Amino acid sequence: MQIILGITGGVAAYKSAELARLLANQGHRVRCILTEAGARFITPLTLTSLTGEPCYGSNPDQGEWRANPSIEHIELARWADLVVVAPATANMLGKTANGLATDLLSTVLLATRAQVLWAPAMNSGMWENPAVQANMARLLSFGHGIVEPGEGVLACGEEGTGKLADVASIAEAIRFHGTPKLRSLNGRKVLITSGPTREDLDPVRTLTNRSTGAMGIELARAFRDVGARVQLVLGGDLPAPWGVETVRVRSAQQMLQACEARWADSAGLVAAAAVADQRPEAPAPEKVKKVQGPESLALVRTPDILATLSSSRRSDQWVLGFAAESQNHLEQALSKLKAKGLDAVLVNDVQGGRAFGAQVNTLTPLTHQGQHPSLGPLSKDRLAQEVVQWWARQLEIRENAQLQVIQP
Ligand code: CTP
Numbered sequence: 001m002q003i004i005l006g007i008t009g010g011v012a013a014y015k016s017a018e019l020a021r022l023l024a025n026q027g028h029r030v031r032c033i034l035t036e037a038g039a040r041f042i043t044p045l046t047l048t049s050l051t052g053e054p055c056y057g058s059n060p061d062q063g064e065w066r067a068n069p070s071i072e073h074i075e076l077a078r079w080a081d082l083v084v085v086a087p088a089t090a091n092m093l094g095k096t097a098n099g100l101a102t103d104l105l106s107t108v109l110l111a112t113r114a115q116v117l118w119a120p121a122m123n124s125g126m127w128e129n130p131a132v133q134a135n136m137a138r139l140l141s142f143g144h145g146i147v148e149p150g151e152g153v154l155a156c157g158e159e160g161t162g163k164l165a166d167v168a169s170i171a172e173a174i175r176f177h178g179t180p181k182l183r184s185l186n187g188r189k190v191l192i193t194s195g196p197t198r199e200d201l202d203p204v205r206t207l208t209n210r211s212t213g214a215m216g217i218e219l220a221r222a223f224r225d226v227g228a229r230v231q232l233v234l235g236g237d238l239p240a241p242w243g244v245e246t247v248r249v250r251s252a253q254q255m256l257q258a259c260e261a262r263w264a265d266s267a268g269l270v271a272a273a274a275v276a277d278q279r280p281e282a283p284a285p286e287k288v289k290k291v292q293g294p295e296s297l298a299l300v301r302t303p304d305i306l307a308t309l310s311s312s313r314r315s316d317q318w319v320l321g322f323a324a325e326s327q328n329h330l331e332q333a334l335s336k337l338k339a340k341g342l343d344a345v346l347v348n349d350v351q352g353g354r355a356f357g358a359q360v361n362t363l364t365p366l367t368h369q370g371q372h373p374s375l376g377p378l379s380k381d382r383l384a385q386e387v388v389q390w391w392a393r394q395l396e397i398r399e400n401a402q403l404q405v406i407q408p
Contacts, residue, residue, distance in 0.1 A: 006085040009037020011155040012121040012164035077111035087121035097135035117145040124160025147173045172242035179225035184395035186227030188267035195236035199279035211274030218384035252302035268318040271306040
């Protein structure tokens, strides 16, 4: 993507350098526009060095500044696929919400047809001021996006809401706003299970497995990016992704309850969790001492979340499962597809611990029509995007087939 990073006056401007570098490392072309106040906190030279692109602003006297910016605002406005303002002051929000163009950045913001994204940062009193909130609401009503400011100790010493969102979240929001939305998934609620479950033996010991939850998190990001409203039910310790409603769970029973509470509202389910199939029959309330420890464990089955939700699904809901297999992959996966009543199963070869914690993975989709070409080997984030594109195509094929039946 071609991204304009607008930097207005605030201490958090130093974080914009990190954002510029992160975006450039992700393969984007990044051109920065500094306001005069922004240039008091960070120099054009820092930004050009990190992005390899010119830095723009209204003051031609400093370093890498571009002169004559008044001619360039239209060219820059057209060049951008996305304009992000980070940090954004109350002043810049107010100007743009009211159609004012008094410097290069506000002029570009007015002239561009690209998606605009705001990452505000200011004193909490200013942020909560009804005038600022009204301006922000107005910008959102124009279709602009926001990366909400966080809470904490602010530069002014006050504690409250107004801290610039962290750089990784801003980059996630840019990824979301920069991804085309897919008709068959846009606005639909998608429930995703991910991660390992943990079954306690006593307060310090658990039964679990080697899953990290990385693949389910990548799927949540990829479904989010194409417009799905993702609800992620997550086991394990990985951080929740930006822009995804996440419920943390520990045991299979908790995962089932969290899913059941959300299932009726969902268009579909993606069961990527590695659910522990057994749990200790009688977890001990206190730590079991070595001398009292049993020689063997009595285990009982945990609920099959995928099978339970699939058995109660309506005809308009779809269900995707995974099959982690180390042998006879397709045969085993086919029996899971049928036994659990799924629309598709994504077969994962886990022979020799492959896939768990690995950077690169391959998935083979299997539907009632048969085996589809494998997706991958790809990094988990690219693979998740491929899965989403593949599944959106299947949904469109289905919807078209249904339309043909209705209109013979
Ligand atoms: N699954 C589930 N709840 C369980 C077990 C599995 O929701 N208690 C889901 C997984 O998220 C996955 C699919 O079922 O989408 C298949 O999981 P897998 O571990 O491959 O198979 P199991 O059904 O557990 O069978 P087996 O361990 O015998 O292969």
